[in-house]
Amino acid sequence: MESILNVQNLSKSFQTGRKELTVLDSVSFEVKKGQTFSIVGPSGSGKTTLLGLCAGLDQSSSGSVELNGIRIDQMSEDERAAIRNQHVGFIFQSFQLIPTLTALENVMVPLELRGQRNPKDQAMELLTKVGLADRHDHYPSQLSGGEQQRVSLARAFSNAPSILFADEPTGNLDDETSEIVEALLFKLNQEHGTTLILVTHDLELAKRTQRTVKIKGGKLVEDILNPNPIV
Amino acid sequence: MTWLFKMAWRDSRRNYKRLLLFTSSIVLGIAALVSIDGFGENLKHDIDKEAGSLLGADLRISTSRTIKPATQSFLDSIAQFGDISKEVSFASMVSFVKTEDTRIVNVRALEGKYPYYGNILTEPASAYAELSQGQHTLLDEQVMKEFDIVLGDSVKVGNLVFVVTGKIKGIPGQTTVQMGVVPSIYIPMQYLDASGLIQFGSRYLRKFYYQYEDEKLADQLKEKYQKQYRPEGLDFDSIASSKRQTSQAFGVMTRFLNLVGFIALLLGCIGVASAVHIYIKGKLQTVAILRCLGIKGDKAFLIYLIQIAGMGLVGSLIGVVLGTFLQTVLPSVLSDFLPIAVSFGISWYSIGKGILLGILISVLFALIPLMNIRNVSPLRTLRVNEEVSEKGLGRWIVFGLIGAFILGFTYLQIGSLIEATFFVLFILFSFIILAAVAWLVMFLVRRIIPSNWSFILRQGFANLHRPNNQTFILVLSIGLGTALIATLFFMRGLLLDQISVAQAGDRPNMIVFDVQTPQKDQLLALTDSMDLPVLQQVPIVTMQLEKVKSMTRKEMMADSTRKDRWALNRENRVTYRDSIINSETIIDGAWVGNYDGNGPVPISLEKDYARAIGASLNDPLVFNVQGVELETVVSSIREIAWNRIQTNFLILFPNNILEQAPQFHVLITRTSSTDQSVAYQRNVVKAFPNVSVVGLEQILSTVDDLIGKISFVINFMALFSILTGLLILIGSVILSRFQRIKESVLLRTLGANRKQVLLINLTEYALLGLIAAFTGILLALVGSYALAVFVFQSPYSIKIVPIIIVLVTIVSLVVLIGLSNSRGILNRPPLEVLRGES
Ligand SMILES: Nc1ncnc2c1ncn2[C@@H]1O[C@H](COP(=O)(O)OP(=O)(O)O)[C@@H](O)[C@H]1O
């Protein structure tokens, strides 16, 4: 199968004062199209940093990132923005809805950015799928955490991304709500045939993906194929 | 593109509170500008008109020569554009029938509606209007007291006997103290011939007063005919030329109004800049999300640029409406307090200017914070990271544009490129100083908070340097705002001091002329014995100018193209002393107070007189002092504040040269009641029959009035713009509340009580206010010094009270607003606040 994400010898270090802090140390892996893939590790191990680099949100110190066959580590921020809008979806631990837009408008933004016609219909359809059609004109502050994350799911899938990055998507939610959001995440992922890159410290959740890599101290220490993924 | 507009609109909906504040600083700035522009323009216009009462007409032509038929037909012909009044005045003896006392007076025979502007104040009030209804006359209050005349008594003028029907309390048009002023009586023109006073060869002055609908016509006529008829002995005066008398007060007012408009606008700019800065700061997270969703940096920038420009437009429209409204309403609301009736005119020019400036300012001053948007990293969605700031060329271009804008606007407002450049440099300087102070404060606070301080103090201080602090923006905006407001406040004080000397309590109102040297000490003793102060006593030597450089007076007079011939021919009254007085300023050269006996005598000339005789610094002049030629050299040029009631001199000699020359003395005093002044006049005239005493009460009233009104304008406009300035400052501080919401709520969640949170915020705001206001005041002291010395040419002095007023006001305002911000937060449940705006 074709690979959608190819990370080679990726390193990232931060300059803090006079000290250099290496957060990621020569990480390499490859993710196949349509795969569900999880990154686990203790807090501070570099998961978020790795995700940010893979999704083209940040610039690496060295190494390469290839997304859909395109090298994104050398690109300018604006070029990467275009790639993100075309191919990438995001889910964040803290939801990151735009507080000044309604649920519906939040979902519409990626569509409108692409210049899609009838963004409203499509956005409503997605909101219906996450069960929030009747809340479409509510602002984020009027929604619960779980509801906000469902809106953010709808938004992530609205541009039909080929790859979806999720950074601890249920980290801020209670178990029951997490369950609902996870179920939705995997369901939508299947329906759209999207590749999923999931960062979590929840090992149970990780086991539901096809493959899990473990990071510790910025190094890739384990690479497991899970026996019982949701397919 | 339409999507950008849609996004800009959508994004603004939920932010109306913050945008309201941003918009309100534009609204206030523009409202202030428009109303100050308009109101000030109207006030100035009205006061200008008021100045018409100095002359009583738009145009006055006077002559002391016999009028030729051709000249007479010219005088009649220019009356066709408006209205004409005539006056003949001459000195004559009159006798009071009751007491048979006689007195030399100035008889003014009048015909027509003069005065067109201002009033001849009489008792009873209708006396002047009814003057021509019979053989009536009006007398000066002073004379009536002096000779015990009451209404209904008779006065013989020439062959006729007139009935006194009124007492004159104030006359328009007499603005300067002319030497030898004598009291006036008024009679109707129709009895002039019958009085037999005008005969061939008698000296009299004819005046023709014209009033025109179109004010400009007077000056046009003056320009056009002055040259032609001057040789015929006609003197032209228009309001503009008579205004020169009070020109300094007028100049001060005009400049001050310009300054006020300029400062109102700058305050608006500060409001806009800080509002946008804080607004954009709050928007960075949203921008990061948009970037994650794949929007390009430029597009994100455009969304907010559109939003800001839109708000700028809305703000300036509201501002223009509000400003115009204020300008309409103010005069009627204040009519009881306004000493002048202020007219109202919508100025489309200032409205257009207001809207344009509003948008320009919002966009220009928003650009710097807005440009940061282009550099927001999408990484912010994963982890809130450090400040973003535009570093590149763009920033400098925007700074350049802002500089150019301020320079351009200042130039428009002030009209001098050099002054405008200095203004801009000064603002830049203030900016740098304030930024340095803010940086220094953060640096120091970080280093030296003692760990044994209480938690609250440490928190309050630490708030000044911690991430997300508001030190920089608030020190800059409060500091700059304070600097501008304080400058205005200080200037107001200085200028009022400068122009209101004439209104001070010890204003002189009695002048004694022609005192001989031997009589001097006796007169002093007499004055002293009546408990009257000697405000000024000066020796006067009369002399004639003989030579300027190598040209004799005759040679100069022979040149028929020469202007200002009055200056060459006059009999100069000169005084000598060893110092200059406070109404005088040396503008060139150096004042020499004592003549050392060697070479030509160093003298000082008044600047207009120097120009009129064509003399400049170091030129030799020769004067004829009662037959003796005296060689002098111009060692200094002086400017004189003519609006003060003092004896002022065009030519000033040093001590040690004129002491032995034939001279007389002038003494100036102040009486506190009419009775006292009558008694003083009687006693003086009885003891020294040769001297003349003149009371100035009526003469001063017009000038006093005008200066009073000008002071009012300065006071009012200063107050008005200081208030708007404070409102704008309040706006910037209110905006900063959003910075502290989360923190205060978290502190509360962690168990801090309301008082502790309030005290922490109090410490922070008090520190910020104190530092910013203090720096601002220091800057204002420098600024007002420069303004006073270089622009207003007025003496400078530092007064402590206004400084304390400004400091206390600003600091308490900042603290109050800061605290009311936190109160608002504290009174709401923390959850609501956390879920509200992030
Ligand atoms: N901008 C930064 N400057 C310095 N250190 C950073 C920065 N961003 C992240 N780090 C450090 O990198 C390490 C990895 O962080 P992160 O990727 O967020 O870990 P995780 O998501 O696995 O919890 C942490 O130790 C963190 O302190």
Ligand SMILES: [Mg+2]
């Ligand atoms: Mg993380």
